[in-house]
Amino acid sequence: MNDILPPDSARWEWLEDKVRSLMQRYAYRNIRTPIVEPTPLFVRGLGEVTDIVEKEMYSFEDRLNGEQLTLRPEATAGVVRAVVESNLLYDGGKRLYYMGPMFRHERPQRGRYRQFHQIGAEALGFHGPELDAELILLADALWKELGLQQVRLELNSLGQPEERRAHRAALIAYLEQHQDLLDEDARRRLYSNPLRILDTKNPAMQAMVQAAPRLLDFLGEASLAHLNAVTAILDANGVVWSINPRLVRGMDYYNLTVFEFITDQLGSQGTICAGGRYDDLIAQIGGKAAPAVGWALGVERVLELIKEAGLATATPVPDAYAVVPDAASLPQVSQVLQALRGAGVSVQLHSPSGAAEGMGSMKSQFKKADASGARFALVFGADELAQGVVTVKSLRDGSGAQTTQSLSAVAQWATLLQSTD
Numbered sequence: 001m002n003d004i005l006p007p008d009s010a011r012w013e014w015l016e017d018k019v020r021s022l023m024q025r026y027a028y029r030n031i032r033t034p035i036v037e038p039t040p041l042f043v044r045g046l047g048e049v050t051d052i053v054e055k056e057m058y059s060f061e062d063r064l065n066g067e068q069l070t071l072r073p074e075a076t077a078g079v080v081r082a083v084v085e086s087n088l089l090y091d092g093g094k095r096l097y098y099m100g101p102m103f104r105h106e107r108p109q110r111g112r113y114r115q116f117h118q119i120g121a122e123a124l125g126f127h128g129p130e131l132d133a134e135l136i137l138l139a140d141a142l143w144k145e146l147g148l149q150q151v152r153l154e155l156n157s158l159g160q161p162e163e164r165r166a167h168r169a170a171l172i173a174y175l176e177q178h179q180d181l182l183d184e185d186a187r188r189r190l191y192s193n194p195l196r197i198l199d200t201k202n203p204a205m206q207a208m209v210q211a212a213p214r215l216l217d218f219l220g221e222a223s224l225a226h227l228n229a230v231t232a233i234l235d236a237n238g239v240v241w242s243i244n245p246r247l248v249r250g251m252d253y254y255n256l257t258v259f260e261f262i263t264d265q266l267g268s269q270g271t272i273c274a275g276g277r278y279d280d281l282i283a284q285i286g287g288k289a290a291p292a293v294g295w296a297l298g299v300e301r302v303l304e305l306i307k308e309a310g311l312a313t314a315t316p317v318p319d320a321y322a323v324v325p326d327a328a329s330l331p332q333v334s335q336v337l338q339a340l341r342g343a344g345v346s347v348q349l350h351s352p353s354g355a356a357e358g359m360g361s362m363k364s365q366f367k368k369a370d371a372s373g374a375r376f377a378l379v380f381g382a383d384e385l386a387q388g389v390v391t392v393k394s395l396r397d398g399s400g401a402q403t404t405q406s407l408s409a410v411a412q413w414a415t416l417l418q419s420t421d
């Protein structure tokens with residue numbers, strides 16, 4: 001679990017701003033659900049034989065009433081619970097997005113943390129493949145907006161339960177023939193969740209898994225038509241995709257379309273965004289059956305990729321730095337600064353950090369002004385204040401040019417101070 005400190009936190013805000021603006025353009029609305037949910041929500045929602053439920057959840061007992069609670073390991077289950085509880089689908093489908101911390105007790109390593117952050121988008125109450133495509137287009141647009149290029153899209157279809165049943169029988173028969181190659185996890189899942197064996201990360205099992213029966217070959221007409229409708233929209237928009245028949249995803253709730261956005265720039269933790277359709281989850285959690293599709297991206301991994309690609313993100317600096325030679329003028333200066341901030345100017349007040357008396361020398365104040373990155377210094381000297389003016393000195397263009405501005409007409413010159421980028 002990490003602290004996110006300035007200046008790094010600015011990159012987080014930068015990403016969040018980009019996401020908000022994009023979600024607005026796709027008409028997705030923000031939802032915020034609690035960090036803590038009843039444990040059975042995840043056990044029912046994600047499936048008992050999944051990595052998350054088997055070993056990654058932070059669960060505890062509520063001391064007051066003995067209720068079993070869990071720090072959310074992902075947000076889809078909570079979003080669905082909230083949608084069901086508030087009957088949000090009463091007047092039709094909803095497009096929602098969220099951002100926030102998730103918790104999984106995993107072995108910490110690059111790109112894998114115990115508190116990490118996801119941004120997710122969910123479209124609930126829509127059955128059409130155009131929603132699967134819309135969500136993929138949205139994610140693809142985000143990579144473009146962020147300047148990320150080395151991201152590829154892998155797709156698969158998990159079909160419907162009856163198609164998975166037929167495939168499952170063939171898969172178990174195949175895996176039984178290769179018992180000797182199965183690791184401990186795979187042996188345990190052979191009969192409980194054989195599909196998950198296909199997305200093993202164990203290199204020793206790769207060749208065997210590559211040759212296993214493909215779920216794709218067990219899909220009926222309707223499932224294939226759904227997949228084709230999704231890819232037709234992606235093709236029409238120039239989104240490059242490939243089919244990965246072994247892509248199954250970690251949660252049990254998926255059906256039909258599943259997808260991952262993957263990069264080779266981050267080592268083995270290369271999946272930056274993953275999602276798919278989950279038409280049975282709402283009913284499973286106790287709501288009236290309704291289809292849904294969504295994805296979640298890993299914020300830490302996306303930010304790491306941005307860093308890796310050498311892309312610049314905005315670093316915030318104040319527009320102006322207030323140089324105040326005499327502490328006695330602070331009440332009057334503060335009024336001017338409040339007026340400037342009210343007019344949209346970002347102003348940092350000089351404040352001496354030591355216990356030494358006074359505001360510090362002009363020289364040391366100008367040094368701090370420079371270091372702040374501000375484009376202007378506002379000099380509130382005693383003489384200036386007595387005349388009802390302030391000196392505005394340019395710090396960045398090398399000219400050192402200065403003007404004198406009236407304290408009684410702040411709004412008239414405030415705009416001059418604001419950066420245009």
Ligand code: ATP
Nearest residue numbers: 106111112113116250271272273274296297298301
């Ligand atoms: P993985 O196969 O890497 O364990 P997952 O299938 O468990 O991923 P999801 O539950 O689909 O991942 O979560 C969506 C995204 O959230 C992942 O693609 C990844 O970018 C990010 N993510 C998942 N777990 C972590 C973690 N422990 N630390 C940082 N990011 C994570």
Ligand code: MG
Nearest residue numbers: 051052106250
């Ligand atoms: Mg995982």
